[in-house]
Amino acid sequence: MREIRLAARPDGWPTDDTFEIADVPMPTAGPGQVLIRNVFMSVDPYMRGRMNDAKSYVPPFQLGAPLEGGAVGEVVASESPDVPVGAFVVHGLGWREYSVTEAARVRVVDPAAADLSAYLGVLGLTGFTAYVGLLDIAQFKPGETVFVSGAAGAVGSVVGQVAKLRGAKRVIGSAGSAEKVSHLVDDLGFDAAFNYRDSPVRKQLRQAAPDGIDVYFDNVGGDHLEAAIGSLTKYGRVAMCGAVGAYNETSAPAAPRNLALAIGKELNLRGFIVSNHNRRMPDFLAEVGPWVREGRLQARETIVDGLENAPAAFIGLLRGENTGKMLVRLS
Numbered sequence: 001m002r003e004i005r006l007a008a009r010p011d012g013w014p015t016d017d018t019f020e021i022a023d024v025p026m027p028t029a030g031p032g033q034v035l036i037r038n039v040f041m042s043v044d045p046y047m048r049g050r051m052n053d054a055k056s057y058v059p060p061f062q063l064g065a066p067l068e069g070g071a072v073g074e075v076v077a078s079e080s081p082d083v084p085v086g087a088f089v090v091h092g093l094g095w096r097e098y099s100v101t102e103a104a105r106v107r108v109v110d111p112a113a114a115d116l117s118a119y120l121g122v123l124g125l126t127g128f129t130a131y132v133g134l135l136d137i138a139q140f141k142p143g144e145t146v147f148v149s150g151a152a153g154a155v156g157s158v159v160g161q162v163a164k165l166r167g168a169k170r171v172i173g174s175a176g177s178a179e180k181v182s183h184l185v186d187d188l189g190f191d192a193a194f195n196y197r198d199s200p201v202r203k204q205l206r207q208a209a210p211d212g213i214d215v216y217f218d219n220v221g222g223d224h225l226e227a228a229i230g231s232l233t234k235y236g237r238v239a240m241c242g243a244v245g246a247y248n249e250t251s252a253p254a255a256p257r258n259l260a261l262a263i264g265k266e267l268n269l270r271g272f273i274v275s276n277h278n279r280r281m282p283d284f285l286a287e288v289g290p291w292v293r294e295g296r297l298q299a300r301e302t303i304v305d306g307l308e309n310a311p312a313a314f315i316g317l318l319r320g321e322n323t324g325k326m327l328v329r330l331s
């Protein structure tokens, strides 16, 4: 079987040389473990941070060791009475064709209730991130105006749609292409959207939200965060989810330069790590699950086939080649 390893730590943008693909013996399940044939792997921006040898909330990837990430697959051998052969499970040891892990560390999912891929996207950690960030961290309330960056991505697209379904007055999204902007307005029901590459975010946000915004869901950081701080109304809230605009930068970001506005406006800027909010998972599934099943919440996916193409999928994600959730499908 094959696995993708970290071959070199990137300085700036990852390249093909960052990764190597290796043939390794098929692993076997020990006591309490399961062997999983992976079907889909999640491709996530936070993996870029783990490629640096830096202290963070998750340990860095090790050189020469396989990468790790969310995956969903079928149990093909089991040494645990809790998770039988034939079960489909979500786990955290992707980036390889087969994974062995403790049965206690997998979550069994129902392939009849939703597409398997959805358990990594809209019904998985990315959808959950949107839910927790918008409702718990930013404390969104009906009637408010919301701005979300990275809006055509996996998390951002769910943020905007949940805000609409929960009674937002106005939802504005930013994304990196004209096609994505049309997708947000025409398919996902955003009230307004703009391409951040066209002209300064600050100007475009002011035009889209002349009365200001109450909530900013930040996936990008930098100029987007600066623009949002400028447009936030008194007592506005920011869910600091990610800063994908800076993940490949080698120097500190130049923005936001206007952070002191947070004092007079009495803003609340709050970061979060979704895995620390798992107690909210049942509420998320109970509310968002039916919206997905009824087609009221759409979840576009960008699927790349083959383990060998996972590095290109990852680099493509950071370049914005995905709409919705970026996934790798294994044969």
Ligand code: NDP
Binding pocket: 043, 044, 045, 046, 125, 126, 129, 150, 151, 152, 153, 154, 155, 156, 174, 175, 176, 177, 180, 196, 219, 220, 240, 241, 242, 243, 244, 245, 246, 272, 273, 274, 275, 317, 318, 319, 320, 321, 322, 323, 324, 325, 326
């Ligand atoms: P996305 O599906 O949003 O993919 C990343 C997107 O980032 C790309 O599609 C691209 O879209 C955009 N992007 C890349 N470079 C830039 C840039 N310089 N400026 C603006 N946009 C850029 O990924 P996810 O939905 O998985 O993740 C979204 C964010 O949420 C990330 O920051 C991630 O780290 C964070 N996250 C945080 C979690 C937490 O617990 N705090 C959990 C999960 C995710 P475009 O074409 O529009 O540029």
